Amino acid sequence: MSDRKTLVADLKNAVRNFVHKRDWEKYHDPKDIAESICIEAAELLQLFQWIKPEESEQFKNNPRKVQRIKEELADVILYCLSMANALDIDLASAVLDKIEQNKKKYPADLYKGKAHLTQ
Amino acid sequence: MSDRKTLVADLKNAVRNFVHKRDWEKYHDPKDIAESICIEAAELLQLFQWIKPEESEQFKNNPRKVQRIKEELADVILYCLSMANALDIDLASAVLDKIEQNKKKYPADLYKGKAHLTQ
């Protein structure tokens, strides 16, 4: 399968079935899922600890690095899918709505080439 | 649009276009994206700070809470999609491969109803 053939709902169903077959819904309350997203996000970040941003860009030429990132990224997304299942959230509309909000917040002509932080 | 009609590639493209129109690829090196995933994951977790897990389950009956969670969850996923774009990662296969790994690691008959931690 691939991103060009897979519906978001297919991924949600795969996670739902995995959780259900283990009777793990009882652990997957939204608070604990949010914790796990955080934990997995930090494991992903750890793959970039102490390196320079430029070095991280070179990772794309290193299949072993990409594979490790792919696995940690999958863990983050798995829990995001589980959160969506637990709260019956439509992820496609969540993502596309947020992009629309961001388009208004960061108009392309004003922000082109400029950092999005204004701190 | 909805999860039943949206391909993972559709979401990746929407993020790619948003980033490209602002010429933000230069900020979106993998290390900085990983940081942002972490930051957004913690903002999501903050919606559950100091509450009991049981209370978090009741959030599903509170449309205002679900809306806030949906927005923070979208932020996490947006950066995950951006990471996939930056490193040319196929997310569908990343997620489904990880589920297969987890099926072997946590056989349903052994783990049914049991916590997945063994610390």
Next chain:
Amino acid sequence: MSDRKTLVADLKNAVRNFVHKRDWEKYHDPKDIAESICIEAAELLQLFQWIKPEESEQFKNNPRKVQRIKEELADVILYCLSMANALDIDLASAVLDKIEQNKKKYPADLYKGKAHLTQ
């Protein structure tokens, strides 16, 4: 040594010497230290993944659990001390000033026994 005999400056000096002897100041820019604080904080949180808050309270009777928490907590604090060294921050005044701010933000008579979230 112990908390009743150790000055905050003693801990900062111990970390400074450790970093200096390895010539690691070049890695310890504030941004990378902040990342490491995040990573270690998530490793600490992982010790509580999927368990109930009440169970976490019982950890205090489990010397092995306390030892693991102590080690992960130390990692978080080590990087906080390194951040203070890198930016010449006085931690004692940082902490005591913040408590004073919090006293005003959460007056004891108003907040007594009530959750500090108002989301």
Next chain:
Amino acid sequence: MSDRKTLVADLKNAVRNFVHKRDWEKYHDPKDIAESICIEAAELLQLFQWIKPEESEQFKNNPRKVQRIKEELADVILYCLSMANALDIDLASAVLDKIEQNKKKYPADLYKGKAHLTQ
């Protein structure tokens, strides 16, 4: 007060009194404190989002930036102190023991000037 005059126990006591006067011990179970450490660590990291490591080093010449970092760093440490109170952990020995462990793990002559990651 200052780091050269403040004992670690003084900071622990200040946090303990603050929590106790609000009857907040009931919220401060170890799991929820660990969550809050994570949340505050990410708020600290957010001050460095999208900037280059070299820029973050220049923050030390920017009193307004240092002040913001000081406040977020204080939040992380406040919860670390609260965790130590909740589990009766001696932080000075936690930190100094960890430094001793790290000295063995990263001998100065082997690691001098070399990144501590071996991933």
